[in-house]
Amino acid sequence: MSQSSTDSGAARAPENPPAFPYRLVATDLDGTLLRSDDTVSPRTREALAAVTAAGAAHIVVTGRAVPWTRHILDDLGYEGLAVCGQGAQVYDAGAHRLLTSVTLDRQLAGVALAKIEAETGPLFLAASRDGLDGEVLVGPGYELQGKLTGTPLTDASDLWSAPLNKIYVQHPTLSDDELAEVARQTAGGFVTVVMAGAGIVELLPLGLTKATGLSLAARRLKVKAAETIAFGDMPNDIPMFAWAGRSVAMANAHASLKAVADEVTSSNEEDGIAVVLERLLAQRSG
Numbered sequence: 001m002s003q004s005s006t007d008s009g010a011a012r013a014p015e016n017p018p019a020f021p022y023r024l025v026a027t028d029l030d031g032t033l034l035r036s037d038d039t040v041s042p043r044t045r046e047a048l049a050a051v052t053a054a055g056a057a058h059i060v061v062t063g064r065a066v067p068w069t070r071h072i073l074d075d076l077g078y079e080g081l082a083v084c085g086q087g088a089q090v091y092d093a094g095a096h097r098l099l100t101s102v103t104l105d106r107q108l109a110g111v112a113l114a115k116i117e118a119e120t121g122p123l124f125l126a127a128s129r130d131g132l133d134g135e136v137l138v139g140p141g142y143e144l145q146g147k148l149t150g151t152p153l154t155d156a157s158d159l160w161s162a163p164l165n166k167i168y169v170q171h172p173t174l175s176d177d178e179l180a181e182v183a184r185q186t187a188g189g190f191v192t193v194v195m196a197g198a199g200i201v202e203l204l205p206l207g208l209t210k211a212t213g214l215s216l217a218a219r220r221l222k223v224k225a226a227e228t229i230a231f232g233d234m235p236n237d238i239p240m241f242a243w244a245g246r247s248v249a250m251a252n253a254h255a256s257l258k259a260v261a262d263e264v265t266s267s268n269e270e271d272g273i274a275v276v277l278e279r280l281l282a283q284r285s286g
Contacts (some may be wrong), residue, residue, distance in 0.1 A: 019054035021280055023227040026083075026214055026240065029062040029072065030146075030197055031233035031268050032250055038147060040076060047274035050281055057221055059083065061210050063196040063236055065128045065165055066091050066098060068136070068148060081220065085128065085165045086194060086204050086236060087213030090220075096132070100216060103130050103163040104191070104205050110160070112187035112203055116169070119186050120179065126150060126168040127159055134165070142170055145199050167203040176201055180235075194236040195254075202236075209239035229280075231265075231273050232257060248276050 025048070027033045033040055048058050061083040062069055069084050069091070079094030088102040117123055124141035128134060137159060138150035153159060159167075171179045180195040183203070187193065192204040218228065230237070230244035233253040241247035241260055249261035250272045258264055265272035 019281065020051050020056045021283075022051075022229040022245065023056055024218060024221065024223045024229070025051055025056055025058045025277070026061045026228055026230040026244060027058065027273060028232040028234070028237055028240075029060060029064060029069065031252060032231050033060065033268070033273060034072070035269055038072070041271055041274070043271045044274045045076070047271075047277040047281075051277050054281065057223065059214070059217055059221075061087075061214050061230070061232075061240060063194075063200070063202070063210075063234075065089065065134060065136070066132055067134055070096070070132075081217045083210065083213035083217050085213075086196070086202065087208050087210045088165045088205065090213055090217050098132050099220075100213075101130055101165070102205050102208055102212075103165060104167065104203070106160050106164060108190045108206070109164070109167055109203060112183075112190040113167070113169075115186045115190070116183050119182050120171055120174060124170040124172070125159065126153070128165045128168070130163040130165050141172070142168065143199060145197065165204075169201050169203065170199060196234050196236040210236060211239035211243040214240055214243060229276075231276075233268065248272075 035041060052058055057080060059081055063086045065085040066089055069082060073082060073093045082091045082093050084091050089098060090100040092099055125139040126142045127137045136150035137153040138144060139153040144150055176195050180193055180201045183193040190206065192206055192208050194202050194204060196202055225243050226245040228244040229246040230240050231248045232240060233250045235254050235256050237257055238260055247261045249258045249264045251264060251267040265276050
């Protein structure tokens with residue numbers, strides 16, 4: 001005897017799946033969300049708008065401190081939370097307010113620098129001061145990347161005169177990878193060392209990573225790690241990739257990041273973020 005569709009034992013139609021499989025999309029800026037001219041492509045803007053319309057939140061997670069990030073967020077019309085300074089700062093872009101900030105122990109940083117220079121010889125230095133308007137002090141010989149600007153450091157004592165989020169180091173002959181490795185071996189017990197891009201090796205508060213700030217921001221948004229998809233391009237994104245439920249490296253990413261990513265997408269110049277987001281949206285709507 002056939003069973004009526006109104007019987008309690010009848011199969012029920014599955015509920016509609018969410019329009020996008022993740023609740024949080026975490027994107028690095030340089031080399032990931034931004035193209036080489038520091039802009040976000042129309043295609044990527046549209047893809048991010050589509051996933052937010054589908055219920056996901058977009059969060060920027062960048063090594064740049066707030067003063068180097070704020071103008072980009074304003075241009076995007078971005079009003080959510082952003083994780084800046086390699087995880088040191090959680091910033092409310094809509095309110096233009098710093099919610100949390102972690103500073104570098106300047107005594108430990110001084111010891112770390114001395115230990116590194118004992119192995120490498122003199123370093124070229126820059127330092128990011130804490131706060132919404134914190135200056136980046138740039139010492140002799142240090143070369144800022146891209147369009148970033150700083151304040152010349154003419155008196156070495158000024159380096160330590162105010163709270164810092166990080167110190168940048170460069171070397172006249174060592175590669176970024178070589179310098180980062182020497183710094184980790186000699187000073188890894190005093191500071192966290194990250195390589196965040198071409199010419200960008202940083203000394204951070206011990207234990208600080210992008211995952212630190214992202215987890216704090218996600219808690220405020222009531223989102224879990226498993227509900228997060230993360231995009232990045234440099235070794236400083238490795239902890240964020242380990243934290244997130246899914247990780248996507250750009251085609252232009254450092255080899256060490258590609259090695260731990262769940263997938264590799266197109267480059268930042270070829271709308272790599274949009275390629276993945278569009279595919280995930282299409283899978284749910286198909």
